[in-house]
Amino acid sequence: MTLEERIRAFEEACRRDGLKVTHQRLEIFKELLNSNDHPTVEKLYNRLLPKLPTISLDTIYRTLTTLEQHGLVSRVQTVESQARFESKMEEHLHLICKKCGKITDFDWQFFDKVALPPEIENWGQIEQKSITLHGLCKQCAVEMR
Amino acid sequence: MTLEERIRAFEEACRRDGLKVTHQRLEIFKELLNSNDHPTVEKLYNRLLPKLPTISLDTIYRTLTTLEQHGLVSRVQTVESQARFESKMEEHLHLICKKCGKITDFDWQFFDKVALPPEIENWGQIEQKSITLHGLCKQCAVEMR
DNA sequence: CTAAATGCAAAATTTTTGCAGTCCC
DNA sequence: GGGACTGCAAAAATTTTGCATTTAG
Numbered sequence: 616m617t618l619e620e621r622i623r624a625f626e627e628a629c630r631r632d633g634l635k636v637t638h639q640r641l642e643i644f645k646e647l648l649n650s651n652d653h654p655t656v657e658k659l660y661n662r663l664l665p666k667l668p669t670i671s672l673d674t675i676y677r678t679l680t681t682l683e684q685h686g687l688v689s690r691v692q693t694v695e696s697q698a699r700f701e702s703k704m705e706e707h708l709h710l711i712c713k714k715c716g717k718i719t720d721f722d723w724q725f726f727d728k729v730a731l732p733p734e735i736e737n738w739g740q741i742e743q744k745s746i747t748l749h750g751l752c753k754q755c756a757v758e759m760r
Numbered sequence: 761m762t763l764e765e766r767i768r769a770f771e772e773a774c775r776r777d778g779l780k781v782t783h784q785r786l787e788i789f790k791e792l793l794n795s796n797d798h799p800t801v802e803k804l805y806n807r808l809l810p811k812l813p814t815i816s817l818d819t820i821y822r823t824l825t826t827l828e829q830h831g832l833v834s835r836v837q838t839v840e841s842q843a844r845f846e847s848k849m850e851e852h853l854h855l856i857c858k859k860c861g862k863i864t865d866f867d868w869q870f871f872d873k874v875a876l877p878p879e880i881e882n883w884g885q886i887e888q889k890s891i892t893l894h895g896l897c898k899q900c901a902v903e904m905r
Numbered sequence: 906c907t908a909a910a911t912g913c914a915a916a917a918t919t920t921t922t923g924c925a926g927t928c929c930c
Numbered sequence: 931g932g933g934a935c936t937g938c939a940a941a942a943a944t945t946t947t948g949c950a951t952t953t954a955g
């Protein structure tokens with residue numbers, strides 16, 4: 616899907632779910648679509664200010680929470696205190712650098728398809744896997760020398 | 761390792777790293793050792809109050825951060841706004857219920873040993889894997905009917 | 906037109922910090 | 931005894947909420 620198509624699909628999904636396609640929602644979604652750094656609310660806010668000078672942090676919080684509930688964006692699992700978001704909804708891994716905190720996407724087909732151990736059924740019904748690998752990214756490794 | 765042995769090992773590790781084995785540190789660690797619910801700082805605080813009436817939230821925050829830096833406890837990756845901790849340091853999965861938020865440990869030998877795709881080396885050096893499975897636990901599934 | 910969404914301000918929640926006194930080694 | 935640790939209070943950082951106004955459908 617091209618970016619254009621993803622925006623179109625977003626608008627349709629909103630209408631289907633009875634969510635209004637407001638200027639703010641659209642811009643927040645587009646900004647997230649153009650970001651590959653899994654931004655915090657604060658970062659999105661700063662990036663959006665030039666285009667939407669009157670937007671507020673609470674609108675971004677509310678919007679992302681709503682979009683998350685409707686499966687249109689994801690909240691990224693981290694160990695930090697600030698929430699981070701992404702628009703990529705397909706299953707994928709995250710690589711997180713312990714030093715700089717950067718989060719990088721990584722596709723690993725094998726894991727997307729792997730069968731989970733059957734004993735998990737005793738716990739309940741799994742809907743989604745989330746895998747994160749922690750380590751030291753190349754850049755930080757270089758800087759430490 | 762028995763609980764006794766784990767406490768002994770904790771004390772030794774502290775001494776080895778130059779951390780003082782204070783009454784508070786020991787009690788915080790023991791409380792986490794006895795918890796299997798990956799408690800928040802707030803929960804630990806409430807559980808510790810009867811034993812340590814003068815302990816404060818900031819001491820627990822500081823202690824857990826210190827112990828985490830020394831590899832003696834882990835901060836659990838979640839999507840929530842409150843930090844959660846555990847004392848189990850071996851690699852293992854977490855099952856998180858989307859409804860009640862309960863976090864359950866699960867061992868999956870296969871995944872502990874699986875080889876990561878070699879392309880990851882382009883990113884850097886992986887030190888640790890973290891896998892979380894999200895879904896609906898049995899209890900919540902029953903309650904929803 | 907109407908229900909939903911936004912922006913503002915204020916509050917609530919969660920975490921961090923400075924500093925004086927206390928406690929391990 | 932000395933440096934590390936704790937508790938207190940206050941501040942900082944992050945997220946949520948109430949309400950009047952605006953906007954999409």
